[in-house]
Amino acid sequence: MAKQERAVRTRKALIESAAELFSRDGFELVSLSAISSRAGVSNGALHFHFPSKAALAAAVRDAAAQRFGRIVSAERPPPQLGGSLQALVDTSHALLRGLGHDVILRAGFDLADGAGGAGRGEDLYQRWHAWVEVAVARSAREGLLSDVAPRDLVATVVGATVGFAALGGHDVRWLSSSTLTRFWSLLLPRIASAPALRGLVAGGRRAEAS
Amino acid sequence: MAKQERAVRTRKALIESAAELFSRDGFELVSLSAISSRAGVSNGALHFHFPSKAALAAAVRDAAAQRFGRIVSAERPPPQLGGSLQALVDTSHALLRGLGHDVILRAGFDLADGAGGAGRGEDLYQRWHAWVEVAVARSAREGLLSDVAPRDLVATVVGATVGFAALGGHDVRWLSSSTLTRFWSLLLPRIASAPALRGLVAGGRRAEAS
Numbered sequence: 001m002a003k004q005e006r007a008v009r010t011r012k013a014l015i016e017s018a019a020e021l022f023s024r025d026g027f028e029l030v031s032l033s034a035i036s037s038r039a040g041v042s043n044g045a046l047h048f049h050f051p052s053k054a055a056l057a058a059a060v061r062d063a064a065a066q067r068f069g070r071i072v073s074a075e076r077p078p079p080q081l082g083g084s085l086q087a088l089v090d091t092s093h094a095l096l097r098g099l100g101h102d103v104i105l106r107a108g109f110d111l112a113d114g115a116g117g118a119g120r121g122e123d124l125y126q127r128w129h130a131w132v133e134v135a136v137a138r139s140a141r142e143g144l145l146s147d148v149a150p151r152d153l154v155a156t157v158v159g160a161t162v163g164f165a166a167l168g169g170h171d172v173r174w175l176s177s178s179t180l181t182r183f184w185s186l187l188l189p190r191i192a193s194a195p196a197l198r199g200l201v202a203g204g205r206r207a208e209a210s
Numbered sequence: 211m212a213k214q215e216r217a218v219r220t221r222k223a224l225i226e227s228a229a230e231l232f233s234r235d236g237f238e239l240v241s242l243s244a245i246s247s248r249a250g251v252s253n254g255a256l257h258f259h260f261p262s263k264a265a266l267a268a269a270v271r272d273a274a275a276q277r278f279g280r281i282v283s284a285e286r287p288p289p290q291l292g293g294s295l296q297a298l299v300d301t302s303h304a305l306l307r308g309l310g311h312d313v314i315l316r317a318g319f320d321l322a323d324g325a326g327g328a329g330r331g332e333d334l335y336q337r338w339h340a341w342v343e344v345a346v347a348r349s350a351r352e353g354l355l356s357d358v359a360p361r362d363l364v365a366t367v368v369g370a371t372v373g374f375a376a377l378g379g380h381d382v383r384w385l386s387s388s389t390l391t392r393f394w395s396l397l398l399p400r401i402a403s404a405p406a407l408r409g410l411v412a413g414g415r416r417a418e419a420s
Contacts, residue, residue, distance in 0.1 A: 026238065028236065028238070029238050029239075112380070149392070149395070149396075152392040152393070152395055152396040153396060155389050156370060156393050156396050156397070158373070159370040159371075159374045159384070159389070159393060160369040160373055161369075161373065162373035162377055163370055163373025163374070163375075163376065164373070166372050166373065170322070170335055174369070182359070182362040182365040183362070183366050183369060185362055186358055186363060186366050186397075186400065186401070187366070187396075187400070189400060190396065190397070190399060190400035
């Protein structure tokens with residue numbers, strides 16, 4: 001293995017190990033040596049890549065932000081009945097699925113709780129909130145919404161998805177797609193215009209990339 | 211002040227101080243001496259009341275459970291249009307209001323995250339979930355619900371309220387009554403039967419006791 005390739009792998013293993021331990025024990029309690037030992041690398045290698053725990057947390061946050069970005073941009077249904085509203089449903093499913101299986105994404109949301117030197121840029125909660133706002137505004141422009149107030153819909157979708165994610169930390173069933181499908185089954189007949197409703201799938205349509 | 215009264219006060223101050231610090235810094239990071247010093251009592255007094263930090267966490271959890279119990283039993287609208295469904299709306303408002311101003315209640319929910327020796331009995335999330343289930347079942351029996359599936363409604367209400375609480379840790383506006391009113395304004399026309407809907411108040415009706 002070339003030296004550079006090995007360095008990339010080591011860096012990746014350290015970020016994964018840090019995410020796992022931050023997520024399990026909390027940023028403050030995790031030691032650098034626990035991170036390096038879990039990644040199977042020396043303390044020296046860790047310090048070569050990351051000067052501090054805060055630097056590792058920043059790397060976890062960046063990796064999580066990239067994954068989040070892939071999730072919200074991956075799902076692009078072709079223009080049709082349901083358009084941006086179906087995209088909102090699909091993306092919420094992809095996000096909760098991601099939080100269920102991707103420890104880096106999960107740690108990225110946890111680190112948004114102020115641990116590890118937050119305050120650098122938007123956190124993932126804010127990005128999710130902003131993304132939902134745009135999706136709802138688009139759905140309104142596309143004539144997919146009934147007479148609901150867009151702000152009410154944004155608050156409800158952000159609240160419920162963040163709640164399912166938080167509850168998933170206690171009991172993974174909250175992250176299952178059936179929970180989110182219940183939510184959308186309840187909501188869609190209220191929020192979708194009559195013609196849009198016929199084309200909507202509460203369980204989401206999986207994109208290739210997720 | 212009688213000796214016994216002083217002891218009760220000291221115990222209360224220690225629980226309040228512990229709740230404040232657990233909530234701000236997390237259970238693991240808080241030291242017993244920080245708790246006693248914030249409460250304005252000696253380490254000896256702390257140890258007289260609580261043999262360990264876990265014992266303090268248990269006391270915080272018990273105090274939070276009592277407050278939670280008062281919230282869910284306080285709001286009893288007289289039988290009328292809206293009955294148990296209005297009670298659900300009112301109680302969700304009282305809970306979020308409580309989480310906004312009552313650090314012991316907040317710490318009780320935080321400690322449910324597994325810190326400080328969880329696993330002793332139900333946590334507050336589970337109690338809230340169970341309470342919502344009962345309220346929804348009652349609403350169904352009272353003929354207040356439209357044709358929605360009760361389980362969908364339970365998942366949505368628990369998810370959204372827990373989400374607003376979690377988001378409130380980042381930005382207190384999520385705990386404001388206007389956020390929850392948005393949620394209920396969106397939901398009620400979908401979930402309430404036509405006659406019930408006329409009597410329902412999305413903003414909640416405040417009970418004397420809250």
